[in-house]
Amino acid sequence: MAESIYLVTVGVNEELAQIRSNRFLVELRCDEHTRLDDGDREATACEIAKDAVKQLYPIAGPIGYTEANRLTESLRADPGKEDYTATCGACRVWLVLP
Secondary structure, eight states, X not given: OGGGEEEEEEESSHHHHTTSOEEEEEEOOSHHHHTSOHHXXXXXXXXXXXXXXXXXXXXXXXXXXXXXXXXXXXXXXXXXXXXXXXXXXXXXXXXXXX
16 A cells, blocks of 8 residues: 555745645555556656645645655554545545644
8 A cells, every 4th residue: 555655745846845845645546546657656646736735725826846755654544534635536635734
């Protein structure tokens, strides 16, 4: 399961992302997304996180930076109800609180 979960940082640019950014857990669950190669899964996780920002924060400015890191361990607890569901209807996103 961990192979399909990414911690994605979304920010205005790389410099500001270190100071102020949104972080999301993105779980790729649908066949279309889980069958992609590693690089494409990472890019897809970033795109889904950007879509989540646009829905959760409609007045947010342009997103110029995303970075995804695949989780190598399983989550210790169920993250609960997702904050956003991707347009595929299966992939899920949770906002990570500081």
